[in-house]
Every structure is written in C-alpha cells, then in structure tokens.
Amino acid sequence: MYFYGTTGVNKNGNLEIGGVDSVQLTKEFGTPLYVYDVALMRERARSFKQAFEEQNIKAQVAYASKAFSTIAMIQLAEEEGLSLDVVSGGELYTALVAGFPVERIHFHGNNKSREELEMALDQEIGCIVVDNFFELELLKTISIEKNAHVNILLRITPGIEAHTHDYILTGQEDSKFGFDLQNGQAEDALKMALEVENFEVLGLHCHIGSQIFETTGFLLAAKKIVEKMEVWKHKLSFEAKVLNLGGGFGIRYTKEDEPLQPSQYVSEIIREVKKLTESYSLKMPEIWIEPGRSLVGDAGITLYKVGSSKEVPGVRKYLAVDGGMSDNIRPALYQAKYEAVLANKPLTKADKTVSIAGKCCESGDMLIWDLPLPETNEEDILAVFCTGAYGYSMANNYNRIPRPAVVFVENGTATLVVKRETFADLIQHDLPLK
Numbered sequence: 001m002y003f004y005g006t007t008g009v010n011k012n013g014n015l016e017i018g019g020v021d022s023v024q025l026t027k028e029f030g031t032p033l034y035v036y037d038v039a040l041m042r043e044r045a046r047s048f049k050q051a052f053e054e055q056n057i058k059a060q061v062a063y064a065s066k067a068f069s070t071i072a073m074i075q076l077a078e079e080e081g082l083s084l085d086v087v088s089g090g091e092l093y094t095a096l097v098a099g100f101p102v103e104r105i106h107f108h109g110n111n112k113s114r115e116e117l118e119m120a121l122d123q124e125i126g127c128i129v130v131d132n133f134f135e136l137e138l139l140k141t142i143s144i145e146k147n148a149h150v151n152i153l154l155r156i157t158p159g160i161e162a163h164t165h166d167y168i169l170t171g172q173e174d175s176k177f178g179f180d181l182q183n184g185q186a187e188d189a190l191k192m193a194l195e196v197e198n199f200e201v202l203g204l205h206c207h208i209g210s211q212i213f214e215t216t217g218f219l220l221a222a223k224k225i226v227e228k229m230e231v232w233k234h235k236l237s238f239e240a241k242v243l244n245l246g247g248g249f250g251i252r253y254t255k256e257d258e259p260l261q262p263s264q265y266v267s268e269i270i271r272e273v274k275k276l277t278e279s280y281s282l283k284m285p286e287i288w289i290e291p292g293r294s295l296v297g298d299a300g301i302t303l304y305k306v307g308s309s310k311e312v313p314g315v316r317k318y319l320a321v322d323g324g325m326s327d328n329i330r331p332a333l334y335q336a337k338y339e340a341v342l343a344n345k346p347l348t349k350a351d352k353t354v355s356i357a358g359k360c361c362e363s364g365d366m367l368i369w370d371l372p373l374p375e376t377n378e379e380d381i382l383a384v385f386c387t388g389a390y391g392y393s394m395a396n397n398y399n400r401i402p403r404p405a406v407v408f409v410e411n412g413t414a415t416l417v418v419k420r421e422t423f424a425d426l427i428q429h430d431l432p433l434k
C-alpha cells in the first residue's frame with residue numbers, strides 16, 4: 001500500500017495522518033469525515049514556489065480554490081505565499097472573509113455576472129481573467145462607470161487536446177472557455193482590450209485541462225502563445241508581462257497514475273518559455289500557474305463507516321458506506337478511480353474483493369469497484385485516499401444528506417475547519433407553503 005505525506009500506521013495498528021489516529025478522529029468528529037494532511041499541502045505549495053525561485057523566475061503560484069475552497073484552506077494558501085484563483089462571487093467572498101490579500105486574487109470564469117465583476121472592482125482585486133467578448137464589453141462599461149483601473153489577462157484557447165477525461169479538457173478549439181487563437185478571436189480581443197484606457201493588459205492565460213501527467217501539452221500551449229506574442233509585439237506593440245499557463249498538474253489516485261513532481265512540470269515549462277522568448281528576442285514574462293488538484297488532492301482522505309453489505313452470488317459483493325456521491329461525485333461524473341484501506345486494520349491482508357457503494361438512491365453511486373479488503377464488520381472505518389481536490393468542493397445535498405465535516409491535522413493536532421452540516425442546516429432556506 002502506498003501512503004501519502006504523513007500518513008502511516010501507528011502503534012495501535014490504525015491509520016495515522018498528521019500524527020493523529022484516524023479512528024480517534026471518527027470518534028471525535030463522526031463520519032463521513034474529510035481529513036487533510038496540512039504538512040503535505042505545505043510541502044506541495046513550497047515545491048511549486050521553490051521550482052521558480054531556484055531559477056530566479058518571477059512567478060505567481062495561484063491556488064485554484066475551486067479544488068477546495070474554505071476559509072482555513074485559503075488562510076493556509078496565504079501563509080504559504082500563494083496567490084489565489086477564484087471563479088465565482090462565492091469563492092471571492094470566501095477569500096475576502098479569509099483575509100486573503102486582494103492584490104494576489106485572480107478572477108476566472110466564463111460567465112461572470114455584472115454583480116461579480118462589480119464586487120471584484122470594488123475590492124480592487126489583482127486581476128481579472130477575461131474569457132469572452134461579452135465580458136470584455138461588460139467589464140469596460142463597469143470600469144468606466146466606476147472610474148476603476150483593472151488589470152486583466154486574456155484567456156486564450158490555444159487549440160491543444162491534453163490527454164485526460166473529456167469533461168475536464170478545456171484547451172481544445174471547441175471549448176466554452178476563452179478566445180480562440182487560431183481563428184483570430186484572441187487577436188481581436190487583444191486589440192479591443194488595448195483600446196480601453198482603464199485596462200492594463202498584463203498578459204495572456206491558458207488552461208489546457210486537468211489531471212495531466214506529461215508536459216507536452218503545456219509546452220505546446222506555451223509555444224503557440226509565445227509565437228503570437230512575437231506577432232503582437234510587432235503588429236500591436238503589445239508585450240505580455242505575464243504568461244499564465246493555468247493548472248492541471250496530475251496526481252496519483254491509483255497505482256496506474258504516474259504524475260511528475262511539481263518541480264518537473266515547472267522546470268520544463270521555464271526551459272521552454274525561456275528558449276522561445278530568447279529565440280524571438282522577447283522579454284521573459286512572469287510565469288503564473290494555477291494548480292488546484294496538485295496542491296490539495298493527495299492531502300485529503302475521507303473516512304467512512306462501513307454499513308450494509310449485499311452479495312450477488314457468483315458476481316460480486318457490495319459493501320455500503322455512510323457517504324457516497326454526495327461527498328465525492330468524481331467516480332459518478334468521471335469514472336474516477338480511488339484506492340482505500342480499512343483505517344482500523346490497514347495492514348491486514350486484503351484477501352476479499354468488494355465494491356464500495358454509497359448510500360444515495362442511484363445505481364451509479366459507487367465509490368470504488370472491486371477493491372481488495374480484509375473481511376469487514378460494522379466497526380470498520382474505510383479510508384479513501386486522495387479525496388482532497390473536488391471532493392468537498394463538489395459535495396452536494398442529494399437525498400438531503402448533510403455535508404461532512406472537514407478536519408485539518410498537523411503535528412499531532414486535529415482542527416475542525418468546517419462543521420458537519422445538520423438536518424436543520426438542510427432546511428434553513430426552505431419556506432412553508434403558507
């Protein structure tokens with residue numbers, strides 16, 4: 001069994017995370033429970049930042065908070081000197097309440113509303129990543145109304161097909177995001193933006209997809225954009241100060257996954273951008289990246305209580321847990337795969353094969369198919385690894401299941417950072433018929 005970060009087995013024979021006994025955590029905070037290894041998140045953040053610092057490259061590592069946005073997480077990102085990518089008024093609000101420095105907030109999204117843009121301008125956030133012509137016009141109008149100066153990046157669709165699940169691909173030509181590079185939209189957008197007095201066009205952005213294991217796509221995207229930077233330097237007298245290559249760095253969910261280290265992604269990107277800009281005599285831009293999953297994904301573990309089981313003779317055994325697609329929709333949405341062990345007997349020989357079912361009324365609510373586990377009983381706790389990204393942030397109340405609590409563990413201390421929802425929380429916005 002491969003353990004991540006500070007995860008291991010303690011002297012009681014239980015899974016331990018951040019120096020805290022996982023079984024003890026379930027007694028104190030209940031199940032399902034999201035547990036985050038803070039040391040591992042810090043390590044990931046530092047390795048991305050160091051990879052730029054070691055080469056003296058001006059950079060911003062912006063945590064893509066859509067992966068896991070809570071006040072404590074955003075405060076951790078601030079402690080580690082990250083910038084922050086937000087994608088909605090709600091994420092921006094969370095960042096503001098967390099006290100995140102506004103100048104390091106970048107605002108994304110393909111359909112930002114007037115209210116969201118006004119909020120961003122009123123707060124004087126660091127930059128807005130403009131996605132489309134509609135937004136360009138709207139932002140221009142608002143910036144004039146408010147007499148506000150706005151830093152912007154233009155989101156470019158470079159026409160790259162990264163090798164990942166179709167639903168998490170974003171850089172291909174037929175995408176809902178960004179200005180297309182090939183068909184001239186990107187150039188038209190840049191011309192329009194450069195004419196707006198209140199705008200400062202800092203540079204260009206692209207994001208080619210998520211859970212990517214190789215650098216080819218990032219390098220190709222960089223190449224396509226830098227080639228255009230050369231064209232636009234001469235044609236429009238525009239030199240990008242910033243090249244933002246988005247997020248998408250993959251992590252290891254199962255033994256089949258073979259991601260690179262953060263430093264490997266970064267050093268290859270730096271090498272390529274340096275080579276390209278030198279060959280065109282362009283100034284080396286600042287490089288910004290936006291990792292989400294790779295900062296928090298493998299730091300998260302979900303603990304569930306084992307419940308009912310059902311045998312389909314000669315076919316399979318289903319073992320149900322007290323959560324499911326309501327706290328982790330990724331298996332249902334992307335056929336995502338996970339590994340798991342029993343937290344109270346992680347080293348016991350896994351000589352049975354069971355399929356882990358959630359408790360939602362959907363046949364598709366299966367968390368893991370054909371998982372090797374030891375014999376189980378009612379007291380057992382299932383620990384599913386690598387649930388830190390897009391687990392809590394995509395959790396929902398389907399079947400009116402309350403969202404689990406979130407606990408941060410570090411140096412033997414557990415801190416509750418999100419309270420478990422109650423049944424009363426579930427109905428708090430409901431109104432009676434009369």
Ligand SMILES: Cc1ncc(COP(=O)(O)O)c(C=O)c1O
Nearest residue numbers: 064207210247248290291292293
């Ligand atoms: C624009 C943008 N930046 C960053 C991210 C973060 O991606 P990941 O969590 O794969 O690093 C995403 C999500 O895919 C995104 O859409």
Ligand SMILES: N[C@@H](CCCC[NH3+])C(=O)O
Nearest residue numbers: 168170210211330389390
């Ligand atoms: N939510 C997705 C990633 C989406 C990326 C957002 N652009 C996942 O769980 O893998």
